[in-house]
Amino acid sequence: MKLTAQIRLDPSPEQADVLLRTMETANAACNAISEHAWATRTFLKYALQKALYHDIKRQFKLSAQVVVRCLGKVADAYKLDKDTKRTFRKRGGIVYDSRILRYYTERREVSIWTMTGRERIPYTVGEHHARLLAYQQGESDLIYRKGRFYLLATCDVPEEDEEAVDGVLGVDLGIAQIATDSDGDSFSGEQVESKRKWYAERRGTLQAVGTRSARRRLRQLSGRERRFRADVNHQISKHLVRKAKDTKRAIALEDLTGIRKRTTVRKSQRARHHSWSFYQLRQFIEYKAKLAGIPIILVDPAYTSRTCSQCGHCEKANRKSQARFACQACGHTMNADVNAAKNIAARGAVMRPMVSRSDHASTGVGRGKLAA
Template sequence: MSWQPDALTVSIWTVRGRSGRIPFACSPAQLDMLRRYRRGESDLVFRGGSWYLYATCEVPEPETFDPDGFLGVDLGIANIATTSDGVRYAGRQLNQVRHRNRRLRSRLQSKGTTSAKRLLGKLSGREARFAADSNHRIAKQIVTEAERTSRGVALEDLGGIRARVRLRKPQRVTLHSWAFHQLGRFVSYKAARARVPVVYVDPAYTSQGCSACGHISKKNRPDQATFACTSCGFAEHAGVNAARNIAVRGVAGWAVSHAADDAA
């Protein structure tokens, strides 16, 4: 196949010969990217009754700026993401959709009929698109806020998150069904395009440690949503407190990595 971006058309070779001058639509920003960075293969995909062309673009990664602090991001169950600024993303409404889909999936699996399996396939695709769309929105808002305030983004290192977290069965299902790694990837690539630096930190004890005095204790978490320090009395939403600890670790991690680069 070949692209004609100025004419907004493509020419595709098929088993019946070449089908030339097929019109396509995209945003101005996507068209500019096609013109400047398209490389390699393109995939023709039929989805939801429409045809899509996925083009590979190799965009050079710009140099990141020197951040004025970090925006910490805590990933969780009740809220998919909570920032150190106190912003909580994708809470009750998103979880209601996820739980409804889980109940429907369970009913379809128990039937085991051909039509039920077909519906399960459709549900799986719908859930994946829903998660990707939600993650795109969350990632965009996080990166936009970091860019606006000249900060970097500090994320949890998600290695072993499913093995590390101890939860009740309903919460384990919720944890396993969400694409946390995808959210992290979306934040990373959107940040790279915006020149926003990203660091990954060890999340150990960020939920039990006090962001005010540093005291660590399981007793600091009287319930899932609350943090109340048993040492200094500081109280905050648990996700916000954890995100602030992640932000502090982001600053330290950035300083260590760049001190090593300067020494080299």
């Protein structure tokens, strides 16, 4: 499985200046390549390389492999859209490969190509990303963010063999309760919602003030809410995958692709709905499950919240409120999210895994098997 390890470079002031100059020169080269590509309507990497390689190498004094990476960056940008001229930020990220970057994981140091030659630069990395670096393969992106340099390294991490399982753990994703499983465990969204409101109010106040110090504070706050949400999603996904592995069960999730377009909410709840990070949580659950050898099954979400998990009766009136489910046929009552999770688990046990996106097909997600 392809995962990304993030490390923070710790260059000296002189090395930092050289890294910035390298990034600025490489992005200037990308803009020059883009000018030619746009003017001549030439967007394929091979054609651009044939036309520009020697000129770009001579004009910008870049190494051969850096020029190749710049040509590839421009060609990749035009793959997305050939109707808009591509421009590159002065200090935008640049791509390195094994010919111009080497990791020395034992002493936590990299050897990286710069405009003045190779530089040996120490780095800082967390334990999780340090483990990923043992499987580093392919490209790494050098980025500059808020005065610091980072390398985002592609790592090809081996997956455990998919286990034969004895059942299915259904997981219902929501807003009031971020996740609820078919065992009845749930993870409240109140802490996330209170944080969202606090950050929204704080941003509004600082934007209204508009002073230099207020703008500086806004920059400091930037990304904190996103990182908080990601941390919560990591904790939830780790708990669910650990439970599934310990109990030898697959994990069944609703296929919620395009849910924001398919659902409507009250005006007062729009901000909360659109900041809902269920897709990120699903991604975290999926990749952690694959690493642990736990099958993931995607099921049709239709009517899981209206169907009785005891008798199968489906009716809108069954859902009495956000939190309460009461079957109009058999009288069964329970928490509405737990009821939905049980329905998801039942569908996962009897339906073929549903894969709604091509990336799941390519990675094998959803090809779970139940033990007889």
